[in-house]
Amino acid sequence: MQLLDVVTTSTAVAATRSRKAKTAALADLFAAADPDAPLEVEVLTSYLAGALPQRRTGLGWRSLADLPDPATEASLTVLEVHTAFERIAALSGPGSQGARAAAVAELFGRATATEQAWLRGVVTGEVRQGALDSLVQEAVASATGASLRAVRRAAMLAGSTVTAARAAVTGGDEALAAIGLELMRPVTPMLASTAPSVVDAMSKAGADPDEEGEPSPVAVDTKLDGIRIQVHRDGDEVLVATRSLDDITARLPEVVEVVRALPARRVVLDGEAIALDAEGRPRPFQETASRTASAHEEGAVAVTPYFFDLLHLDGRDLLDSPGGERLDVLDALVPEAHRVPRLVTTDPDAAEAFAREAVAGGHEGVVVKSLDVPWEAGRRGAGWVKVKPRLTLDLVVLAAEWGSGRRRGWLSNIHLGARDQSAEGGFVMLGKTFKGMTDETLAWQTERFLGLETHREGHVVHVRPAQVVEIALDGLQRSTRYPGGLALRFARVLRYRDDKTPEQADTLDAVRALA
C-alpha cells in the first residue's frame, strides 16, 4: 500500500465532522489492504488509530527542523516508512545522532511535500485525524464484513485494535473468534459514565423498579483515588498492568505479594492500588503516583491493592457473566482487606449515606454498578456510573506562560484545552490556571513543557498537545473570549495524568454537557 493512500484518507477523515463519512473513508482503505500482508495491516491500523511512532523513534520537532527538499512524485509504501522508523528506533550509542539525521533525511527526501507534512505530523503527534479506536473498529468491520461486535470484542480481549484489525483483514470472523482472554495479556479496561447524584446513578445502572414494581439491587463501591491495576496470575507468574496496559509489575512488589498469597493459580483481577495512612485515609495522590512512575526503591511509601472485579478464575472466564456473579466469585477468593468497600442495596438513602461516608473518609466518591451487565471494555456505559462530589475535567495543556515574581524562571500559568475534532489542532482552549501548583509541580512542568515546546509568542510557550492534566473547577460560564463559547470557573490543577493520552482527554461535547 502506498503512503499517499493513507495520507489522503487521513486528511479526508480530519476534514469532515461526519462520523459516517469518516468511517466510509477508512473502510475504503481497509478494503484495499492486502489480506496476505499482516504487517502492513498492523502498521496501517496503528498509524490511523493514533499509536504514533514517535514514542519509539525518539524523534521530535528539533530532529525534523531541517528537512530535505520534497520529492516530486509519491513513491513511498507504508511498509518502507515502517521499516525506516524501526531502523531509527534501533539506533543507539556513539554516532547514533548522525545516523539518525541521515536516516531521517533519506526517508523524508523520498516523500512529497504533502507526505512530508503528514509524516512530520505523525512523528511529532500533531496529526490528529480523530480516527480513534472506535472509528477504526467500525471501518474494519464494514470493510471486511465481520460483525462490529466481533471486532470490538477481539480488540478488548487483545487490548489492541491493531491485533483485531489484523485478524479481521487477514482471517475474517474465524480469526477474530480465535482471540480470547489470554492470561498475562491485559484487556482494555471497563470505564464508568458519570451521574450528578447517587440517585441518578442508581437509576442509570438499572435500580428502578421493574414491571412488577421490584427495584433491582445495585453495588455501590467506594471510588478510591489511586492507580488502576489489572493483575494477571498464571502459576507463579504475576503481571500488573496500568489503565493504559503498561507493565508495572516490577514497580509494585507488594501487589505481587498479595496476589501470590491468593488461593488461585490462574486469575485476572481488576482494582486500584493506593497509599493509605495509619488511619486508612488516602495519602496525597502524588505519593501513590510516584510509586508507579519510577522503579521500586526500599523505603518508598507502600501501596495497598483493593480489588473490585474478577475476569477469570482457574480456567473459568467471567467476562460474559453478570456483575453480581463476578462479585460473588471475587468475594469468595479475595480477603475483605483487599476488596474495595461495597454496599449492595436497593435503598437510595442507604446508598447516599454510604457515599457521604466514603467522601468523609477522604475518598473520591462512589461507583454505582449494575449487578446484571457483563464486563464491557472501553465503553462508558450504564454498567458502571461514577458519582464524584468534586467537579473535575481531564484537559490537555496547549501552552504555558513564564511566571513573574516568586515564580520567575518557571513556567506557571497553563492554557487548557478540550478535545474537539473540528478545531484547528484538535483542541479548543477553555481557560488558564496557575493554581494548585506546588514548587515541585512548577519545576516538573517547566521541564516537561520546554520539552514539548513548538514555538514562542512573547512570554507564552506553545507546546505540543501531549500532556493531560486533571483540573478541579467550580463550574463553567459562557465566554466570548474562548472559541468554544465556554470558560472554566476557578480552575485549579489536581494532578498531571500520565496514565491518559490526549485522545482520552475530555471532549468539548462532554464539557458542554457538564455546563
Ligand SMILES: Nc1ncnc2c1ncn2[C@@H]1O[C@H](COP(=O)(O)OP(=O)(O)OP(=O)(O)O)[C@@H](O)[C@H]1O
Ligand atoms: N470501586 C471502583 N470501581 C471501579 N473503578 C474505580 C473504583 N475505585 C476507583 N476506581 C477508578 O475509577 C476509574 C473509573 O472511572 P473512569 O472510567 O471514568 O476512569 P477515569 O477516566 O480514569 O476516571 P477518574 O479520573 O474519575 O478516575 C477507574 O479507572 C479506576 O481507576
